[in-house]
Each structure stands twice: as C-alpha cells, then as structure tokens.
Amino acid sequence: MNGRQSPTNTRRALLRAGLGLPLALGNAGLCAGLWLPLGARAAMPGVDAPPEPLPPRPVVVPPLHQAQLANGLTVITAPLHELPVVSALLLLRVGAEADAPGQPGVAAMTATLLAKGARRGGKPVDATALARQAESLGSALDTASGWRSSSLAMTVMRPKLDAALALMADALRHPLLAADELERARAQALDGLRVTFKDPAALSGLLLRRAWWGDSPYGAVTAPAALQQLKLDAVRAFHTRWYRPEQAALVLAGDVSPDEARALAQRLLGDWRAADHAAPPLPAAAAPQPLAAPLVLLDMPGAGQSGVAVAAPFVANGATDRRAAQVASAVLGGGYSARLNQEVRIKRGLSYGAFADGETQPGGGMFAARTQTDHKTAAEALALLRGEITRLAAEPPTPVELVARQATLVGGFARRLDTTGGLAALAAAQWSQGRPLADLQRTVPEILAVTPEQVAAFARTHWTPERLRAVVVGDLAAAAAGLGAEAQPQALRLTMQSLDLMRPGLVAAK
Incomplete structure (x- = not known):
C-alpha cells in the first residue's frame, strides 16, 4: 500500500499497543510512536479512553393532541413522522383499585383475558387464532393492568394500523372471557405466586405494600387463596361495569395525524355504547393506613x-x-x-x-x-x-x-x-x-x-x-x-x- 497504513491496520495497532501486545511486523513504522507505556501517551478517545461526551441536547416533547368522540371516548395523538410506525394503546381508566373488597385480582384477570379470544365479525375467535391474527400484522396483542389503568397495546407499520385497531377494538369490546382460558391463566398466575412466595425479596415487597397501605384499596395483594376463589362471573361483571367508552382512551403515537386518529377512532369505536346502567363512580381517594408495628x-x-x-x-x-x-x-x-x-x-x-x-x-x-x-x-x-x-x-x-x-x-x-x-x-x-x-x-x-x-x-x-x-x-x-x-x-x-x-x-x- 505504498508504505501507508490502512485505517483498519492503524486501529488494530492502536488497540494492540493499548493492551500491551506486540505489534505486527507490518506495523513497524508505528512502533516508535506506540511502543510506550499507556500513561506516557496521549489517550485516544474511544480506544484507550472513554469517548468524549457530545454536547447536551434539549429534550423535546412532541405536541400532543386530545379530542373526544360523542360517546365519551378520548383520542390522544402524538404525531412522529420520522418512521412509518405507530404504537396504539386502548386504555381504560380503571384497575386493581376497583376490585371488590376481599376479591383482589379481578381487574388484572379481566385485562389478561382480553387477548385470549374475542368475537370478530359475529364469530368467536379463540386465543390461538387471535394471536396469529396479531402476528400477521407484525405485532402482538399485549395486555396490562395496574392502578387506575387496564390496557391493550400493539405497535405496527403504518399500513397495518387500520387492521390492528380493528383487532384491538374487538378484543376490548367483545372478549370471549372463556372458562377454559380463565383456568389456564389462573394456573399460570398461581405458578408465578409459588415462585414469589419462595423469594424473600419479592415477598418482602408484597408484605411492605400491606404494611403501608393497610386496608385501603391500594393495599390489596392477590394471594393464592384469592386467585383460587376468583370466579368467571366476577370477571364478566367487571368488564360490563367498567369497560365503557367514557372510561376509555385511544392513544396513537407515530406516523399518524390527529385528524387521521380521530377518523379511525370514530369508524372503529364511535358506535361503542355503554351498558344501560349509569357510569359507576371512580373509587374514592384513599390514604395509606400503615400497620401499627414499625x-x-x-x-x-x-x-x-x-x-x-x-x-x-x-x-x-x-x-x-x-x-x-x-x-x-x-x-x-x-x-x-x-x-x-x-x-x-x-x-x-x-x-x-x-x-x-x-x-x-x-x-x-x-x-x-x-x-x-x-x-x-x-x-x-x-x-x-x-x-x-x-x-x-x-x-x-x-x-x-x-x-x-x-x-x-x-x-x-x-x-x-x-x-x-x-x-x-x-x-x-x-x-x-x-x-x-x-x-x-x-x-x-x-x-x-x-x-x-x-x-x-x-x-x-x-x-x-x-x-x-x-x-x-x-x-x-x-x-x-x-x-x-x-x-x-x-x-x-x-x-x-x-x-x-x-x-x-x-x-x-x-
């Protein structure tokens, strides 16, 4: 190479010298400058010293747009057009705090079963078929439940958004809530609890919640006995009572405009109507009720x-x-x-x-x-x-x-x-x-x-x-x-x- 070192050979020589290894014969021209103790040479960022930090960048929150449909459903849009990807969340403003006293786990089980089968086009679609439909869109149907929150989520390429939202809307509004899926989910949850009850760190966290929040809704812990007693009727009643459009929001972040988001929500969720009974009040704010013992x-x-x-x-x-x-x-x-x-x-x-x-x-x-x-x-x-x-x-x-x-x-x-x-x-x-x-x-x-x-x-x-x-x-x-x-x-x-x-x-x- 006419006596010149390639960039690759130069990097290799630098790395070998920094590690105290002999240089290759072809790098003899570099030896005089590199065969020195590491402290005797100027450190090269990224090789024998950490890379130099970049200047701080401002944190920019994209503009968020909020609208509401006539049925009470909230639509939140965060447009990001760099990539043709959209993350969608269908969210209910209710979670474990709405479980009946002495019956923890109903809200979480209801959210779990949303992805375990739904009626689509008037026909039942079981859990396996529903999962395959989500996979055909390049995604998965993820469910979650926490405090004041139960949700379905998918992330898809923009051309798949309509189909993904249709799938999510059916799972949210028309879940099968099947008995066999409840038993399967119960068995999985009990297995997880058996592991938790053998893990002192995990168990200390459960006890701490009870010791701090006490008998308030936020102190409820789903113990094995509660899971074993959980009934399908309670899950179905929870869905009927709490899964209502005025309690729900559709959140879309990615390659979608606010007008497109509202139009999609109207087409797929605009005909959603709540049950005949009045909307239940949200659980009252509850203060911690710490245990007397410190x-x-x-x-x-x-x-x-x-x-x-x-x-x-x-x-x-x-x-x-x-x-x-x-x-x-x-x-x-x-x-x-x-x-x-x-x-x-x-x-x-x-x-x-x-x-x-x-x-x-x-x-x-x-x-x-x-x-x-x-x-x-x-x-x-x-x-x-x-x-x-x-x-x-x-x-x-x-x-x-x-x-x-x-x-x-x-x-x-x-x-x-x-x-x-x-x-x-x-x-x-x-x-x-x-x-x-x-x-x-x-x-x-x-x-x-x-x-x-x-x-x-x-x-x-x-x-x-x-x-x-x-x-x-x-x-x-x-x-x-x-x-x-x-x-x-x-x-x-x-x-x-x-x-x-x-x-x-x-x-x-x-």
Whole structure:
C-alpha cells in the first residue's frame, strides 16, 4: 500500500499497543510512536479512553393532541413522522383499585383475558387464532393492568394500523372471557405466586405494600387463596361495569395525524355504547393506613438470603411538591451511585444492590427502599436503609450529587420519548392519572429547578423515623441478634404458616 497504513491496520495497532501486545511486523513504522507505556501517551478517545461526551441536547416533547368522540371516548395523538410506525394503546381508566373488597385480582384477570379470544365479525375467535391474527400484522396483542389503568397495546407499520385497531377494538369490546382460558391463566398466575412466595425479596415487597397501605384499596395483594376463589362471573361483571367508552382512551403515537386518529377512532369505536346502567363512580381517594408495628419480621426457614424493605410517606398525585419528592427519591435510590447503593453495596458489600422508588396515588403515596442480603447482615442493612432515608433531612444532596440524580431522571424521561411505544405510554399515564397532557412539557424544567434545600425540606416534612415501616423476610434463626426480641421489641413476628396477606393485620385468623 505504498508504505501507508490502512485505517483498519492503524486501529488494530492502536488497540494492540493499548493492551500491551506486540505489534505486527507490518506495523513497524508505528512502533516508535506506540511502543510506550499507556500513561506516557496521549489517550485516544474511544480506544484507550472513554469517548468524549457530545454536547447536551434539549429534550423535546412532541405536541400532543386530545379530542373526544360523542360517546365519551378520548383520542390522544402524538404525531412522529420520522418512521412509518405507530404504537396504539386502548386504555381504560380503571384497575386493581376497583376490585371488590376481599376479591383482589379481578381487574388484572379481566385485562389478561382480553387477548385470549374475542368475537370478530359475529364469530368467536379463540386465543390461538387471535394471536396469529396479531402476528400477521407484525405485532402482538399485549395486555396490562395496574392502578387506575387496564390496557391493550400493539405497535405496527403504518399500513397495518387500520387492521390492528380493528383487532384491538374487538378484543376490548367483545372478549370471549372463556372458562377454559380463565383456568389456564389462573394456573399460570398461581405458578408465578409459588415462585414469589419462595423469594424473600419479592415477598418482602408484597408484605411492605400491606404494611403501608393497610386496608385501603391500594393495599390489596392477590394471594393464592384469592386467585383460587376468583370466579368467571366476577370477571364478566367487571368488564360490563367498567369497560365503557367514557372510561376509555385511544392513544396513537407515530406516523399518524390527529385528524387521521380521530377518523379511525370514530369508524372503529364511535358506535361503542355503554351498558344501560349509569357510569359507576371512580373509587374514592384513599390514604395509606400503615400497620401499627414499625417492623414486620417473617421467618422463612431455609431461605438463601433475607429481603429487606422500608416504606416511607410519598406524595399524592398532583401534589405541589411532587418534583422535590421525585428528586429526593432519586438521590436515595435512583441508580448505582445513589446513596442507598453507595452505603449498602459499594462501601460495605452487603448486597448486589439497594434501590428505591416512589409510588403516587390519589390519596397519598409510598416511597419504598429495598435490598437483599445475607441473613447475618439483615439488621445492618435495615438500619442503613432507615438511616439514609431520615439522614436526607439533615444532609441535603451536594450540587454534584443533585446534578447527577437530575440527569438520571431527565435521561430516563428522554429515552421514553425516543420510541413510539414509550411516548404512547407517557401520554397514557398522564391521562389515566387525570393529569393534563401539557404537564409533560414542563417535566424537565421542573426537575432541573429542584434545589438541595427543597429536597431536604421534603425529607424533614415526610421522612421522620416514626413514620417509617419496614419488613424483613428471611431465616430469622440465622440472623444476627439485631433482629431478636430484645433489639426489636415492637416487631410483628410471623411465620409462613401464620401469614395471611388477605388480612390487613397480616395474621391468619385462628
């Protein structure tokens, strides 16, 4: 090559030199400049040093358009025309909070069965055929259920959108809700619960929800006994009662205009009429009802490790200090370098990770910190979680710490805007929570405006020691004395036999 190195050979030489490997004979001309210790040469970004960061880009939320059909159905459109792809969500503003008292799991099972067969063109189409119809459109029919939300979703190429929406509309409006599919879904859910009940970390999360929310709708946990008792009549009644156009929204994000979205909604869902009865009222906002005991200890003999979880107050939907709460949550548990992981994993090596997040509901919220550790260090991990939560009131984040955590929040938000599915989910969450779509435009500036003093003030107001509730699930016989009766005299002590997740006090009736 006339004595010149090709770009490929040059890169190879650089990499070999950076690794301390001999250079090939053909690279002899480079040896004089490269056969030096790594520290004696200028680092090349992307080879022997991290790539240089690009300049920050502004986070741009695409314009969101909202309309309503005559039957009450809401239509939300987020036009993105870069690619011929559209993500579609059919959403009901109802979820597990609408389950009847003592009958958890009905809302989730109803959503699951939407994709397990429907009437199409007046004919029944079973689950397998329905799945094949979705696959023929290059997608899948995904269902989900959460708090104040039950949904169907598909992402398709633009030419397939009409057919996909027709499929989704039939599944939402005319599900078969067949007995054999209920039994199959019940068996799968019970298998999942059997795994959960053998996992101390997962089980500690269920107990923490009950210990924090108590007998409010948000404290309901679907235990195996509830699943076994779930009746098909309850599922069908839930669908008839709650699946109504005035409770529903169609969200389209991608290569579609607001006018096209409205026309599609009118053609495929405009004739949807609710049942004759009046629309039921949405469940009233419910505040947390924490357990009296500050600590629940569940003995799980033979468990490999202990699950440790701590709950603290969080904000309700629409609270004026919700951004300070969001940043405070991120300072403690929002990533590898956040405080909880620093203290539990990095400094002490007690766990592979310690993280936290906040949950908002209409009447209040729950901040939950979690980790998994050896039984002998469970008491130490518990003290660290509690201590870091309350310490934030006196030790606000440093400027560097705050910027890092704000960047984590902004980055996570921005990544959701990069896909049609993420954008559709953001818009759907705003609508299901009763928040204006325009609030999404203010998300980033509001997060970046939070100060260290506001974070500390939030912690002083909400995260005082007496308001915390905690759960430890593990082999208590193998735990250190820090979890014994003398160290934790106020703890509620349970065995796997005495545990009853269906009761707000967690103790099985005698």
